[in-house]
Amino acid sequence: MDIKQYLKNYTEFIDQNIDRFLPKGKPSILFEAMEYSVKAGGKRLRPILVLESAKALGKNDINDIIDIAVATEFLHTYSLIHDDLPAMDDDGLRRGKPTSHIVYGEAIAILAGDGLQSYAFELISKNEKIHPKKLIKVINLLAHGTGVFGMVAGQTADILHEKEGTFDDIEFIHIHKTAKFIQVCCHIGAILADASQEEQEALANYGLNIGISFQIQDDILDIEGEEEKLGKKVRKDIEKSKLTYPLVYGLEESKKLAKKHVQEAISSIEKIKNPEVLINLAKFIINRDV
């Protein structure tokens, strides 16, 4: 299969559904700012992983879980808006476009991020097709993976260790800032497909490993990537003395590590129903140039 083309079509499909679920209301600038950042592009990796994990475990009809997939993109966008703030990473450009606080000012950017977080949970809580018991589990995993035991902890550690850090620090940052959320996306896909405990664990392990690889590859692209393709400045991690895998392990060792985690991801899903797409996705993560 041509995974690149497959993902391109998938991204378009997610984008159409983002349009369906983006909230509208007043004050209009709040909703505009939310829409601006959500629609600024992106690979839509998290919603794709929710849906593909469910499909990989035999769920054929994904119509009743698309809102949940979209909610993961809202959570991801909230984190990007806040990460880009002057007090945080102070980034003026993302995906080739000015960031939220550049366009709308800091106050609206903070509120747009806050609003996307709460709306993600609101959207999931409005789903009437999935059993409430499963929805609670989904909310629990997402709040955990994006919250103080996941993404928020990772971003805090990232800021604290901007100048220096150990192997343990870089691992903590990458696992918490990126990998746990990606892990949760795969895990909830499995739950929404009524997967067994064993299958859920397989998907969670797959997600954790591709999540780590994804972040290592991000660090590598900051060094080797092309600015035009990525839509953001390269070498900015180095400029800001950010703690990255290449900085701690060197470039070649980082590439090996990324590959190792992809292999572990693939071997954890060997026994599931339809592993093909997820295997291709895992391989794509370390071959991507965007």
Next chain:
Amino acid sequence: MDIKQYLKNYTEFIDQNIDRFLPKGKPSILFEAMEYSVKAGGKRLRPILVLESAKALGKNDINDIIDIAVATEFLHTYSLIHDDLPAMDDDGLRRGKPTSHIVYGEAIAILAGDGLQSYAFELISKNEKIHPKKLIKVINLLAHGTGVFGMVAGQTADILHEKEGTFDDIEFIHIHKTAKFIQVCCHIGAILADASQEEQEALANYGLNIGISFQIQDDILDIEGEEEKLGKKVRKDIEKSKLTYPLVYGLEESKKLAKKHVQEAISSIEKIKNPEVLINLAKFIINRDV
């Protein structure tokens, strides 16, 4: 009953339970910052309203819903931390103590707020005693009332109209920024007490009206209050040309309006099982000096 003493004891009870449910983890500064702001004091009005609304409708054992009550205080604290940020209201003092960004810096303050929001939803999703269907309704109402159709919308409007605004604007701000969240606290208390649809509506109407009164009284205390008792600067709304009820309606008319909403709150709960405490609470809201 001596409502002031009753509330004082209640606040201590909530404070003890906040200690039980505050998360602990790494990086420690994130959890410290969350704890600092949650424990900086406060009337604990929202958790008290959740529990008292449930009790007013006949729920005797509140042990299985205290975590949900505490979660509302986490949501409230997240909003205070973000509201105080330099890019927002730029407040250096709250409840007599330096605000989060003064103590921990802006980045950690933003993350502590983000983390308290996600942890509120995580905490509710961990409750195993309340039926998942009810928990989903609770999450839905809280995300709605504190999110882009509630508190976040109100704070956005507040910032947009800092210099001028109409009667409609001030009403929009107060209803969205404060009243809707307070309304939701009463509403979920009713839901958690297995209340009928009619009782739920009565409590929601009660909550909306005391919420509006509460915010009008806040505006009045900014003019007439004593700095020492309030633990924050008075006359800062005027200094910042904030849109307030006294500014739009005048002080006397504002007091009348606050009283009118308290009366409407009281009359909406006339027929419920045990309305006494809620009636006293409503009266206290416009008689308070803190």
